[in-house]
Amino acid sequence: MTDELVHLDVAAGVATITLDSPANRNALSAQVRRELLAHLGTAIADDGVRVVVLTHTGRVFCSGMDLKESRGAGAQNQGINEFPAILERIWASPTPVLARVAGPARAGGVGLVAACDIAVAAQNATFAFSEVRIGVVPAVISVTVLPRLLPRAAHELFLTGETFDATRAAQIGLINTAVPAAALDAEVHRYTEALRMGAPGALAATKEMLRRERPAAMADQLAEMQELSARFFAGEEGQEGMRAFAEKRAPSWAR
Structure with a gap:
């Protein structure tokens, strides 16, 4: 072998x-x-x-x-x-x-x-x-x-x-x-x-965002990024991260 x-x-x-x-x-x-x-x-x-x-x-x-x-x-x-x-x-x-x-x-x-x-x-x-x-x-x-x-x-x-x-x-x-x-x-x-320390889903989405080709128009780019931001603010990781911040503890993924 x-x-x-x-x-x-x-x-x-x-x-x-x-x-x-x-x-x-x-x-x-x-x-x-x-x-x-x-x-x-x-x-x-x-x-x-x-x-x-x-x-x-x-x-x-x-x-x-x-x-x-x-x-x-x-x-x-x-x-x-x-x-x-x-x-x-x-x-x-x-x-x-x-x-x-x-x-x-x-x-x-x-x-x-x-x-x-x-x-x-x-x-x-x-x-x-x-x-x-x-x-x-x-x-x-x-x-x-x-x-x-x-x-x-x-x-x-x-x-x-x-x-x-x-x-x-x-x-x-x-x-x-x-x-x-x-x-x-x-x-x-x-x-x-x-x-x-970063949330796995947020890291993956951030990597995808960094690789993404940008729309030519700034308004289109802002609309696309607003949708991405809103999705993660309302998502499971975002909610857990905000709770952890308010409760002065580490979020679940960083323990």
């Missing part, structure tokens, strides 16, 4: 998905892609999971597609077809997904980071869109990366393939924060605890 290369652990409402293929720098091999997609599905479908954390073993977060497998593959190879499903599952997850990046991320690995709702990196982590330097295009990852990045930075970094550090990654919007390596786990814990 082949050893698992991606692990799923659930504790206290947090599902931790760990890339554990350090021998190939956590590259997105067929096995890693298959297991990552399956574990994401399991975690997201679990009503007891409030936050998903994507992390890794070894020095490298993820080096992108497994180039050994990709050499000689045609345009319809499995990796190109499978990877979009992984990015979409993270991006569209009703459960918040947080990336814990303790080492370098390259190409598809940066796409994973960008797909997550929140990304925290150690200051010594580095990033690069290295695709053009091997004669390919960062096409699939652009779907998750471009909504995060400042346009000037996107042009520069996609076209040059240059490596940049976590501090700059935070400045251009790729990650939320860069912290000393020793403080990484504490920062991840701070975010997971903050996310656990």
